[in-house]
Each structure stands twice: as structure tokens, then as C-alpha cells.
Amino acid sequence: xxxxxxxxxxxxxxxxxxxxxxxxxxxxxxxxxxxxxxxxxxxxxxxxxxxxxxxxxxxxxxxxxxxxxxxxxxxxxxxxxxxxxxxxxxxxxxxxxxxxxxxxxxxxxxxxxxxxxxxxxxxxxxxxxxxxxxxxxxxxxxxxxxxxxxxxxxxxxxxxxxxxxxxxxxxxxxxxxxxxxxxxxxxxxxxxxxxxxxxxxxxxxxxxxxxxxxxxxxxxxxxxxxxxxxxxxxxxxxxxxxxxxxxxxxxxxxxxxxxxxxxxxxxxxxxxxxxxxxx
Amino acid sequence: xxxxxxxxxxxxxxxxxxxxxxxxxxxxxxxxxxxxxxxxxxxxxxxxxxxxxxxxxxxxxxxxxxxxxxxxxxxxxxxxxxxxxxxxxxxxxxxxxxxxxxxxxxxxxxxxxxxxxxxxxxxxxxxxxxxxxxx
Numbered sequence: 001x002x003x004x005x006x007x008x009x010x011x012x013x014x015x016x017x018x019x020x021x022x023x024x025x026x027x028x029x030x031x032x033x034x035x036x037x038x039x040x041x042x043x044x045x046x047x048x049x050x051x052x053x054x055x056x057x058x059x060x061x062x063x064x065x066x067x068x069x070x071x072x073x074x075x076x077x078x079x080x081x082x083x084x085x086x087x088x089x090x091x092x093x094x095x096x097x098x099x100x101x102x103x104x105x106x107x108x109x110x111x112x113x114x115x116x117x118x119x120x121x122x123x124x125x126x127x128x129x130x131x132x133x134x135x136x137x138x139x140x141x142x143x144x145x146x147x148x149x150x151x152x153x154x155x156x157x158x159x160x161x162x163x164x165x166x167x168x169x170x171x172x173x174x175x176x177x178x179x180x181x182x183x184x185x186x187x188x189x190x191x192x193x194x195x196x197x198x199x200x201x202x203x204x205x206x207x208x209x210x211x212x213x214x215x216x217x218x219x220x221x222x223x224x225x226x227x228x229x230x231x232x233x234x235x236x237x238x239x240x241x242x243x244x245x246x247x248x249x250x251x252x253x254x255x256x257x258x259x260x261x262x263x264x265x266x267x268x269x270x271x272x273x274x275x276x277x278x279x
Numbered sequence: 280x281x282x283x284x285x286x287x288x289x290x291x292x293x294x295x296x297x298x299x300x301x302x303x304x305x306x307x308x309x310x311x312x313x314x315x316x317x318x319x320x321x322x323x324x325x326x327x328x329x330x331x332x333x334x335x336x337x338x339x340x341x342x343x344x345x346x347x348x349x350x351x352x353x354x355x356x357x358x359x360x361x362x363x364x365x366x367x368x369x370x371x372x373x374x375x376x377x378x379x380x381x382x383x384x385x386x387x388x389x390x391x392x393x394x395x396x397x398x399x400x401x402x403x404x405x406x407x408x409x410x411x412x413x414x
Contacts, residue, residue, distance in 0.1 A: 012413075014397045020404025023413065042401060042414035043394035050394075053376040053387040059282035086350070090366060095282050134308065134351040138365075166308040167349030175388045176312045176347050238404060252403065260402040268392055268399040 007074045010037035010105070013081030014046055015171070016204045021235045025228045026105060030078065032119055033112035037078050040069070047087040062092040070099045077102050082136035082168045082203060089139070106145040106202070113149060120230040123155030126219070128226070129196035130158060131187060131206050135168030146202050146223050153230040159194035163187065171205035180209060184279045188216055200226060211240040212277035248273035283379055290370045294332035296362055299325040303364040304344065306357035313347040315340035331371045337384065345371045346385035 010030060012023050023039055030037040045065050048058035069077055077100045079085040088102045109116060128150065132143040143164070150158055165183040167173045173180040187210075191199060198219045201207040207222045214220050220240065221229075228235035245251035248270060257265045280288075301321025310316045316324050319340040327341020337345070345368060354364035377383035390396070401410055 014393070015400075017397050017401035017404060017414075020401070020409070023405070024409070039409075039413040043397055044414060050389065052373060053378055053383060053389060055282045055286060055373065055378040055380075058378065062282070083350075090369060091282060091285065095280055095285050134353055135349065135365075136352065138352040138355060166351045168352070172349035176309065176349060179309070179312055179347075179349065256403050260399050264395065264399040264402070268396040269403065272396075 005036045006034060006076070008035050008037040008076035008078050009069050009072055009074050009100070010039045010078045011045065011069070011080065011084060012039055012041040013079075013084045013204070014042060014050070015208070016041060016080060018208060018239045019204055019222070019237075021228075021237065022204065022207075022222055022224045025224050025233060025235045026080065028233065029109060029116070029224070029227060029231075030105070033109060033115040035076075035078070035108060035112070038072070038074070044068075047081075047084040047092060049083055049087055058091070059095060062087070063096045066092055066096040066098055070097075073099075075100050078108055079104050080204070082140075082142070083171075086136065086139060086168070104140040104142065104145075106142045106149070107140055109149055110145040113152060116149065116227075117152050120152050120154065120227065122230050122232050124153050124226055124230050125155040126198040126226075127157045127159055127194070127196045128198045128200045129161065129187070129191045129194060130223075131199055131201045131210060132164050133168055133170075133202075133206075134164045134166055135172070137164075142202060146200075150200065150223060150226060153226060156226065156230075159196045161190045161194050163190040169203040169205045170209040174205075174209065181278045184210070184213060188213065188218070188279070191218055198226075208239070208243075209278065211237075211243050213279075214240070214244055215277055216279075242273050243275075245273075286370055286373050286379065289366070290332040290374065293362055293367045293370070294329050296360055297325070297329050297332075297367065298360060299329050300359060301325045302357045302359055303354035303367075306353045307344070307348075308351050308353065309347040309349055310344065313340070313343040316344050328367070328371050331374055332367065337371075337375065342375055342384050345375050348372055 027039050046061045048062035051057040137143050201222045211220050242248050242251045304321035304324045327338035331337040348368045352365045358364045375385040376387050
């Protein structure tokens, strides 16, 4: 007889679409620990924060998302994005009733780490500096949860350093002139101090902003990439390769550009990929 | 309840409890990026933030501080009244951005190409089947 599996929505947010392999691998990890988590995200499943300057529109977007999640009948929404998670608690659920609990993905994988452990068989020899922020950690102790999950990986050494970047993730810092560059310089300094060779990001926007630091001779990976590597799963970081390529267009390739649409690629994607490093 | 009512209600509730002692400002790691905050002093800046929650205009340094908030959250454990100071800043930021229909008083970072950009990247990194199911 088949055993009933726990069901959830994996709410990956909006900007995670840059990192399809992270969405895919996270869903696979959740499945491996016994949670059938259907990925859901993008503009149609938005928390409303892109319209923070208009509460009426913000509310409409958020309400639509909650109603869709309620309609799934799944009792848990597993979040990825700290902004989405906080918005669910601060402004979405207080306005539109929810029929689900909201749990961060780090808490789920940490709570079920006994089922994760047998998957992580391949050593990942790396001295890892965890890119931790001050924010969100007060809601969900994500810095400790991710660190404990990473410690399951054989061969991986997590270095200790007190530096915590301000904000809840790097996209918040990018809106304040000078703040992101300062945080990246401090991160590189902490890595040098500890002899770390790998920067491990927790959130997507930190990864998006951080991949360019590979030009400083360090490796930049998301925690999901590290788990995938240890599990022996394919999770190639296409965004990092494109962002660090001398010719991003060639790195993406004409077939994929055709899939995205030539005009969309040139107007929406290429400028970001060609953005100069912050430091 | 609407979001506007939620923002107004929570603003009034928290502003009534806030003593503007400035502990939240002192704890904040972003004050160095907010013009005039260090010179004005924490209590004055906190009072300006509270004024925004009370439908007031705020002060230039308070608005600079509100605009520099990146949700570090260290203000909340610093509050001697036990208030969720980070949420107060969130409320103040909504209001200063003009979320309730007033003209914005701080810079609003809004990407009009946000949705099409998210979808363009999805077409690059997700299969057609994944896009159909996951977006």
C-alpha cells in the first residue's frame, strides 16, 4: 500500500526564475525528505512587494496569490524568499485569510535532515564561508539552520566569522547607494581572514549579486548547489556562467535566446548579464 | 480589512506605544547611509519616524533613515518597550513611499519591467512544461 506523502506548495518567489536549477533541485530535495511540494512562483504568484508604493495594487496581487494557495488544499506553503515570507506574515495573511501554515525551506530541510543525510554521500572538499545577513534571521534562524544542513556534507568545512551583512538579503542593499559594495568588500575580507575558498549564498538575490565575486578568485555557490553536488545531482549554475562570461550572449547560446525571444533577451536579460561587478 | 486599513491601524497602534527613545536608531547598521541621522541624534530621528506613523510629514533625517531601511531587524530586539520596531519601519516605509495614496516622500525603486524580466529569465532556465506548471 502506498504511503501518503505530506503535500505543500513550494513558493519560490519571483526573481528565482533566474535560477531554474535551484527551484528544480529544491523541489527534489523536499521530495527526497518526504514532502511533495509543488513549485509555484513568478508574477502570477506574487507577494505584492513590487508594488509597495501602492497598497491597493499590492493587496490585489497578494490576495490573488493567497486565494490560489488556499485553492490547492495543501496545508503548508514552503517559502524560499525571505521577503515573501515576511510579507506573508506582515501584510498578506492579516488581510486575506490563509488556509495554510507558512514555513521556510531551511526549516523544513533542517527538521528532516535525518532523511537528507543518506543522500549526501559525495565529499565536497571546500572551506565555505556562509553569506549571512542580519535580517530575517530574527524570524527564522536561517543562518544556523543552513549552517547545520551544510555540516552534513562530507569533506566540507564551514568557517566561522562574525560578519553578518546588513539587510535581509542583498537586493535590499542594492537600493541604498554604497551599501552592497561595502557588504561585498567586507565579505571578501572575511573570506580572506578565514582562508575560505567558497562563498555560500543562502538567498537568490545574494547569489545573483554575488556570482561576480568569482572574479576575485573565490567560488560562489548557493547552499542548494552544494547539497546537489554532494548528492551527485546535476544542478549547473547557468546564471553564474552567463554573468561572468566575456560574451554573455554567446554563453547563453542562440537556441536559448530564441526561446526567450530576441527582443526580450536584448531588452530585459542582456543588460543585467553585462552589468559590471560591484567591487 | 484592506491593506490600507491594516497599515493605518498598525501604524496608530505602534506609534501610541513608541516612546521615541532612539534605541532602534542606535542599533541600526544602516544609519551611516542615511544623511543627517548621526547629526540629528537617535531620539530625534525616532520621533520623526513616529510622526510618519501618525500621519505627519516626518523630518528629512527620519525620511532618510526610513529610506535606508533594508530590514536588518536588529532594531526589534533593541527596543526597550518590546515593540516590533522592524515592522514599524516597514509601515513607515510604505507610508513614505506613498502607498496610501499620498505623494512619495522617499525614493521609490520600482522596476516597470519587473514581470516581463522574471518571465524572460523563466524562458531561459525552465522547460516549457515547468513554465506551464510552476509560473
